[in-house]
Amino acid sequence: DQQVKQNSPSLSVQEGRISILNCDYTNSMFDYFLWYKKYPAEGPTFLISISSIKDKNEDGRFTVFLNKSAKHLSLHIVPSQPGDSAVYFCAASEGSGTYKYIFGTGTRLKVLA
Amino acid sequence: DAGITQSPRHKVTETGTPVTLRCHQTENHRYMYWYRQDPGHGLRLIHYSYGVKDTDKGEVSDGYSVSRSKTEDFLLTLESATSSQTSVYFCAIMHGSSDTQYFGPGTRLTVL
Numbered sequence: 001d002q003q004v005k006q007n008s009p010s011l012s013v014q015e016g017r018i019s020i021l022n023c024d025y026t027n028s029m030f031d032y033f034l035w036y037k038k039y040p041a042e043g044p045t046f047l048i049s050i051s052s053i054k055d056k057n058e059d060g061r062f063t064v065f066l067n068k069s070a071k072h073l074s075l076h077i078v079p080s081q082p083g084d085s086a087v088y089f090c091a092a093s094e095g096s097g098t099y100k101y102i103f104g105t106g107t108r109l110k111v112l113a
Numbered sequence: 114d115a116g117i118t119q120s121p122r123h124k125v126t127e128t129g130t131p132v133t134l135r136c137h138q139t140e141n142h143r144y145m146y147w148y149r150q151d152p153g154h155g156l157r158l159i160h161y162s163y164g165v166k167d168t169d170k171g172e173v174s175d176g177y178s179v180s181r182s183k184t185e186d187f188l189l190t191l192e193s194a195t196s197s198q199t200s201v202y203f204c205a206i207m208h209g210s211s212d213t214q215y216f217g218p219g220t221r222l223t224v225l
Contacts, residue, residue: 043217
C-alpha cells in the first residue's frame, strides 16, 4: 500500500509561470515532510521541508504548503525556470527519532522556454 | 555536498553472481541508508544502519544484505544477483542536526 502518493507522473509548465506539484499521504503519524529534486544521473538533492506544526514554509522561489486535514502537501515554484526541469520526490517521516522516510513515486517537471 | 561517494558507479553483472556496492562518507554521520530507484516506484528503502554493526531492514530487503564495520563505510551485498535487482542504487546519510537525508551520486547496476 503506497503511503505517499504523487498522482501526476509528469507536468509541463511555461517558463516564468507557477509550477505546482502535489503529494498525498495516508499515514496520520507522518509529521515531517520533504521535497527532493533529481536530475538524470545524479542523486536526489534536498530542496525544502516542513514540519506538521507549520502549514507553509518558504525558501526563495520554493514554497511548500501542508494541509494536515486533507493529508496533502504541495510544492510551488514561482517563477519556474528551465533549470527546474527535473524529477521531484516528496517524502514523509514519522518525525524525530524515526529516521526513516517513505518516498512518493516522483513527478517529472518540464519547464518550457 | 555531504561527502558521500559510491563505488562502483556502474556495474554490469550476470545472474547468480555476488555483487557488493560500497558507500563511503567522510563526515562521521551515524545513520546511513541504501535505496533503490525504479520507474513507477520512486525511492524504496532496502536497509539502513544506525551505527557500527547496527542495521535494520527496509521495505524491500529480500535478496540484499548489508554490513557496517566502521562508521564511514556501508556495504550492500547481493548474494546472488537476479534480473529484478537491475536498478539504480542510492546511498544516503542522515544529517543529525536537521533530520534531513543527503544522497550519494548513485550506482547503476545491470544484471543480465
